[in-house]
Amino acid sequence: MSIAAGxxxxxxxxxxxxxxxxxxxxLTFRNTDRRRGSEVDEDFVNRQVREKRSRARWHEPPPPTLR
Incomplete structure (x- = not known):
């Protein structure tokens, strides 16, 4: 093999x-801002969590899935 090929x-x-x-x-640093929570609207997140919990509490569970 020649030097040029090497x-x-x-x-x-x-x-x-x-x-x-x-x-x-x-890939490591692209989500840094989201992890720090710099742009997280805490009221919105809390409202979403409350709605999800109330739906889970008052509605019947989903039908079982066939495996």
């Missing part, structure tokens, strides 16, 4: 490793 393989492998690392970083 260099090409090395560069391609390096680019793939860097792309993988960048993808992992992006």
């Amino acid at each position: 260099n090409t393989i090395f560069v391609v492998a390096l680019v793939l490793i860097l792309a993988f690392g960048a993808t992992m970083l992006w």
Whole structure:
């Protein structure tokens, strides 16, 4: 194998490793704002939870599913 072919393989492998690392970083940090709760409307969330609980309490349970 020539030096040029070896260099090409090395560069391609390096680019793939860097792309993988960048993808992992992006997947890790893309939801950071949502996790911190910076834009969460607590009144809205509490209202949704209350409605869900009241529906679950007063309505009959869903029919059983066939497995």
